[in-house]
Amino acid sequence: MVALTVYLAIAVALCVAAYFKFLFRKRRENEPPIPTGHWFWGNGEEFSKNAVKFLHSTQKKIGDIFTIRLFNQHMTVILDPHSYEKFVKERNFDFDKIQKQVNHNVFSFELVNARKMLKEAGKTVRGPYLNKGMAQFSNYLNETFTEVTQSSTGEHTDEWKTAGLRSFNSQTLFASLFYTIFGKGDASDARFKPLSVYKNFDTFHKYFNFLWLGMPVKLFPKAVKALEGLCNQPTSAELLQRDDLSEYLRFSTNFMLEHNQTEQDIIGHNLVYLHVNYNTFRLAFWSLYKLLENREALEGLRKEIDEVVRCKRAEMDDDDEEIVFSMEEIDSLKVLDSVVNETLRVSSGVFVVRSVLEDTEFQMENGQNFTVRKGDKVAMYPPAMHKDPEIFENPDEYKYDRFVDAKFYKYGKEVKNPVMAFGALCPGKKYAIVQSKWFLLSSMYSFDMELCDGESTQPDINYYGHEILPPTKEVQIRYKLRQNIEKLSFL
Numbered sequence: 001m002v003a004l005t006v007y008l009a010i011a012v013a014l015c016v017a018a019y020f021k022f023l024f025r026k027r028r029e030n031e032p033p034i035p036t037g038h039w040f041w042g043n044g045e046e047f048s049k050n051a052v053k054f055l056h057s058t059q060k061k062i063g064d065i066f067t068i069r070l071f072n073q074h075m076t077v078i079l080d081p082h083s084y085e086k087f088v089k090e091r092n093f094d095f096d097k098i099q100k101q102v103n104h105n106v107f108s109f110e111l112v113n114a115r116k117m118l119k120e121a122g123k124t125v126r127g128p129y130l131n132k133g134m135a136q137f138s139n140y141l142n143e144t145f146t147e148v149t150q151s152s153t154g155e156h157t158d159e160w161k162t163a164g165l166r167s168f169n170s171q172t173l174f175a176s177l178f179y180t181i182f183g184k185g186d187a188s189d190a191r192f193k194p195l196s197v198y199k200n201f202d203t204f205h206k207y208f209n210f211l212w213l214g215m216p217v218k219l220f221p222k223a224v225k226a227l228e229g230l231c232n233q234p235t236s237a238e239l240l241q242r243d244d245l246s247e248y249l250r251f252s253t254n255f256m257l258e259h260n261q262t263e264q265d266i267i268g269h270n271l272v273y274l275h276v277n278y279n280t281f282r283l284a285f286w287s288l289y290k291l292l293e294n295r296e297a298l299e300g301l302r303k304e305i306d307e308v309v310r311c312k313r314a315e316m317d318d319d320d321e322e323i324v325f326s327m328e329e330i331d332s333l334k335v336l337d338s339v340v341n342e343t344l345r346v347s348s349g350v351f352v353v354r355s356v357l358e359d360t361e362f363q364m365e366n367g368q369n370f371t372v373r374k375g376d377k378v379a380m381y382p383p384a385m386h387k388d389p390e391i392f393e394n395p396d397e398y399k400y401d402r403f404v405d406a407k408f409y410k411y412g413k414e415v416k417n418p419v420m421a422f423g424a425l426c427p428g429k430k431y432a433i434v435q436s437k438w439f440l441l442s443s444m445y446s447f448d449m450e451l452c453d454g455e456s457t458q459p460d461i462n463y464y465g466h467e468i469l470p471p472t473k474e475v476q477i478r479y480k481l482r483q484n485i486e487k488l489s490f491l
């Protein structure tokens, strides 16, 4: 009896000690305020239920910076959009650790000399490389557009066809992205084809948040199976032999080989790159879906596109067969730009997280100073800013022309980055945006398209932390090729 009491007392004491060591926190001088939360879970439950709502209500109560606790992880959240640059530039806020965590926990590899590799490889998705990649991408898109309008017997058809919107996008956009990255290779090789990769990725992504937080993949048999499919790739030597392999992959593969990394490491890295590109696929879904849902938006964008095509046609010589666009011309389309930004605003789930390397005096843009504690995480959560009614009037409404010649303000001061959909460090941001714009432009130009009756969906907030949220469910569309269209090409 005595022994039991002693054991119990020890157990209680240990729990209390653990609680004070890992969970409880006393706010030190000059640290950001701490919102009240559950003694055990912290703010985890409210946060995972509806992060935007939780952060907005906390912001109202205690200000633009505060430290929340997600079970045993303390995280300082900064919600002032004007402090974004300072946040990104702070050297003690480190991204390397986070990136290692994702690479290691999700894709089971480690990148040797990661900083150098990412910096150098980043160059291959900009400038002249970007143009080369876009030219390939637009050709693949033309091919896949042709494929999805063929009847089952392979003939061209002008009839309406019905398909799921994600499925349509996977056969067109995703396949084109995939071939642009990996090249086409040998058609008889059944491994590693866009549709099977798409399906496996789709399954695998369901577990992404659990995996990167460190749960072993073995707990999720479906994820294991999908990952096996994804790892069934051509060898690096086979890929390097492809003439049409992207410059990014050529560079990164050679870099990794020079650093004696294994084939499995290279495969893991290829998957990370594909994972990043998957955001373009998700963005395309929301761009099209929102247009199909809002007749006025669809007509507004189509008007801009038809007009620019009409002007281009008028300038063409008789023997020109393609309508050619330059990057500048794409960028100058204001409605298209607005549609993409507005889509990013409503569908982004990105969480910009860094590890705090040292106790850091962080000065907010308004001059207030706070100490952010070593070992914590620090984060900005763009979706909360994207839904801030002070910055965006009626933030829950989709307005396709919201960004046309518009400026946005918070505390009476212009917000420099009103849409922060891709992490600050994403080197391929421009590439992803241009690809999305091109996909929208060509599908609006090439197809008549509508949602089938009664179809609707919304972003799935269970995936918070993903750059672009997937839809809660697939929707059916009807589409057919428009008459008298020419091929669109990228200069």
Ligand SMILES: *[C@@H]1O[C@H](CO)[C@@H](O)[C@H](O)[C@H]1NC(C)=O
Residues within 6 Å of the ligand: 258, 259, 260
């Ligand atoms: C890779 O391995 C080769 C041969 O084992 C060695 O000479 C070279 O120094 C290694 N390179 C790196 C970057 O570790």
Ligand SMILES: *[C@@H]1O[C@H](CO)[C@@H](O)[C@H](O)[C@H]1NC(C)=O
Residues within 6 Å of the ligand: 361, 363, 367, 368, 369
């Ligand atoms: C914040 O810190 C900076 C640099 O340490 C200092 O110059 C500034 O006066 C401080 N501001 C406030 C409001 O304490």
Ligand SMILES: *[C@@H]1O[C@H](CO)[C@@H](O)[C@H](O)[C@H]1NC(C)=O
Residues within 6 Å of the ligand: 337, 338, 341, 403, 404, 405, 406, 419, 433
């Ligand atoms: C749309 O977003 C991009 C960044 O992705 C930005 O450069 C551009 O200025 C934004 N457009 C408007 C009109 O705000």
Ligand SMILES: *[C@@H]1O[C@H](CO)[C@@H](O)[C@H](O)[C@H]1NC(C)=O
Residues within 6 Å of the ligand: 142, 143, 145, 146, 446, 485, 486, 487, 488
């Ligand atoms: C694809 O390109 C061909 C010319 O190579 C053109 O005739 C066709 O209309 C294009 N298809 C689409 C859907 O853009």
